[in-house]
Amino acid sequence: METKEYIESGILELYVYGLLSESENDEVNAMANKNPEIKTEILSIEKAIINLSSSFSPFLSHSQFEKIKAQLELKHGKVIDLKSRSNTATYVGWAASIVLLIGIGFQYSKLNESKEQINTIQTEKSKLQETVVNLESKNKTTETVLNVIRDENNTVVALGGQAAAPTAKAKIYWNQQTQVVYVDASGLPEPPEGKVYQIWSLKLQPQLTPTSIGLLGNFKDNSSKVFAVAKTSGAEAFGITLEPAGGSASPTMEQLYTLGKV
Structure with a gap:
């Protein structure tokens, strides 16, 4: 499979989201090590997800992170750096949560719109019924008047x-x-x-x-x-x-x- 076709297949997105099997992950890693273009595409996907998530998450500067890391080393010894794949999984989780909240908000908005439409229809129905009653009353009055005028007796x-x-x-x-x-x-x-x-x-x-x-x-x-x-x-x-x-x-x-x- 050519590099372009491999990138467009969607497997890299599934790799970043952590949805591939272990053997499939090994395959993508091998392809990335051999092909700089594939590796660049993976980094690009990860960056896009991180940017989306960080716009909704608290900001932690590099200097603050280093201070926290130093304190942990003093108390507990050397701090083991987390792999980028773990950070990526966290950001993906944040992004999924944000998408879920947006979806819930959208559904809630549509529900309110439906309720408003039902209330509007009921109001229009009541007005129409009132109009019909008024017309029937006027028709009866008109019929009575005509009968009175036309009565030869x-x-x-x-x-x-x-x-x-x-x-x-x-x-x-x-x-x-x-x-x-x-x-x-x-x-x-x-x-x-x-x-x-x-x-x-x-x-x-x-x-x-x-x-x-x-x-x-x-x-x-x-x-x-x-x-x-x-x-x-x-x-x-x-x-x-x-x-x-x-x-x-x-x-x-x-x-x-x-x-x-x-």
């Missing part, structure tokens, strides 16, 4: 503006058979804070007799401005007044916004 009563609000207007949809009443309040201004619209079923004969059939609560939140109120029978007219929150026992005529006869 409904009597439509137009309510015109009065002195308190000349431009105000509204419509009553009243099914005289079922006595169900809906109010289209889209022509009314938003009530002031602390005020509410109250709907009155009126009998004109033999005298004016008003009966409250409901309040238009949550006026701002009702986008369609169509409200279902209490049933009524025998009405001859309908009126809407602006009352204090909670409604009044009788209509405040000074705050009569709309009125219309059946």
Whole structure:
């Protein structure tokens, strides 16, 4: 095998890492002794590993090492120098530990990213479910409004503006058979804070007799401005007044916004 092929085979790296058998080590040693290029490559690999490991390990200067060595010789006699292969094995161990720590850190980071992605997906799912519920509610409201407008059994009563609000207007949809009443309040201004619209079923004969059939609560939140109120029978007219929150026992005529006869 040529020198280049031998170097590129990867056997020298395994030699430096201490992963070869004894016979394979002897073979590499023999090749290195005969071929300076192979020996240089081995030193180069060892140097690379040492540089990697030393960047993460405490630094011990040559002078400090000699002082420690001298002290040991005084106490215990001659200190036997460790072979470079042992030092290399130590550095390889440090490098392997560093690589392991980096791998653990990477896996931990990926785990956190996965958890964040799961939380994001759950949040988006909750938002989507909320949107679906809102759409279903709006669709039901729209369907109800259309059914009210299209019901040929409904009597439509137009309510015109009065002195308190000349431009105000509204419509009553009243099914005289079922006595169900809906109010289209889209022509009314938003009530002031602390005020509410109250709907009155009126009998004109033999005298004016008003009966409250409901309040238009949550006026701002009702986008369609169509409200279902209490049933009524025998009405001859309908009126809407602006009352204090909670409604009044009788209509405040000074705050009569709309009125219309059946």
